[in-house]
Amino acid sequence: MTPHMTPQAKVLAGLGATALIVVAVLLSTQSNTENPGAAPQTTASPVAEVEVNPVAAPGLPAPSLSGAQAVQAAGAPALPTSPPLPPLPPLDEKQWTAQVERVEKAIPTIQQVRALPAEALHETPAPVREAAEQLGEMSELLHQHPEKLEEGANFYRKCAAQTEYMGSIRALCAANLRNISVVLKKPELFQESEYPSNVKSLTDKIPSGW
């Protein structure tokens, strides 16, 4: 800053130097580029394509433990919870494969994230959020269709092993693998030693319990 700057200009220069701005990079579609005034369209949830109308189909088994029920089963005190999800018909392989493809397509590499403008990286970058949305749909799917947990574990294992993925994403996959391995009673599925220290320390942040 120079002594000849007006006080206001000095303030603005000081603001530029402090870098306290948290900036998000918005997703936008081609239509937004054509019409800058329009709010960017959101990506429709792909699970909408596979979600079954939650009217219980007759004769189907009850769904596996919900998150809250699992916590209770683990010995935690009973909690007031929302009603358990209604039973759904089994998920067919095509729908499962489609969701896996959506997730894999959505997960960015570290290089792709780092290629974003620096100001887009102060907050969780938009591509990582988009991946989180798809990972969320997968988690929801697996909670609704426990018959897919083995395949879910395979997906999470592969995801956690990808060295080109962000540490946060690898850690979430590793934690899900760990928690599913307990449900499946297959502790050998999750080997902590397979992951670098930065992924392990983040994995530990996620509580146990599926």
Next chain:
Amino acid sequence: MKKTPKRSDSRRVPVLCAWTLAISLAGAGCARDEAKAPEAVFKFDATVPAEQKSRISKDLERLQTLDIMDLELKNEDGLDLVQDTVRMMGLAKMASAELTVWLADRVHYVIGQDFALNSETLFMAPRHGFSYENRSEIPSIEEAPAPVRDPGPQPAASPVPVHTATVVMANIGSALYLAGKMEDFLIGIKVAGDDVPLTSPRTGIIQVGPGLFHPSLEINPGEPGALANSLERLGIFFHEARHSDGHGKSLGFLHAVCPIGDYRGIHACDRNLNGPYTTGARMTQILAENCRRRGKCQPKETERLRILYLDSYSRMIPETLDARSQSDLDTVQAKIAACERAGAANETCSNLDRLRAQMTSLKASARITPSAEWDAVPEGARR
């Protein structure tokens, strides 16, 4: 992470006084445990659109009625996460009233993205005997190095097209206070009908933008009113509010350039153990896991909130190497990364093992300073 002596937020403004300051403009009482109307916690400037004000108010209402249970989570040192966060933030307990007061101590005004910082909104305030504390102590403002493209093929475009940037949230008050301190004149700001001299980072002026509410960035875009969306925004509020703390070298809890990891070289980390990224991460984690345990967040919402707090945690720098060692390490790491991408068969990478041994040796010989908690006691006082 190495254990370091912990320092608590030792000088808490007496709670009753802080509460009185926070709500004096609304003329409410001083009962600490009663839920307060959101407008008694923050004062909204006219530049905040009505819809944004309504949603922030709803978020605060939800914070004021949260019941946080024992989550049985541990922090990196094996301590109970909730109790250690109580200590780290200087709370009496992890309860909604305490958390609301914590925010109210640090955020007093909310301005919109269109609030212009110019000669109409800023002025030189009369000092009335005011002088900056710790005048010669200015926090380090780290500058990110010029971006260096990693050698080798460039990545394909992100799977998600990116076109524009917008503000999510920013702590303007802390930045303005620092700017005034650096030039030794007292800045005043006209906000929400008040003429406010920036005598402390605790003046607490937060700018919000449409990015905070955009469906593409929400935890549950299909349900704008979902609790999970409020929890996400509250986590960001706690992050930004932390910038209102600190004095001298810790003033504003400024971010640092990430020396390693996914954000290496980017000005997007904290070189301390109790800064905005840690505060935001812990609060998001506590709120998210509490929501899950109470069955109030769907699995997909929990999953998305977890990515947010993991991302925040990944930005905490546990230790700092001396500058020379860090520079040498950066060079070796870049070479290793290039070789790994090119494949071991690349003849220029025949010495990959030697590079890795060199990196190990550099780390072993480096002077390492473990990160510690910074003193969060705020500088100055609000007028």
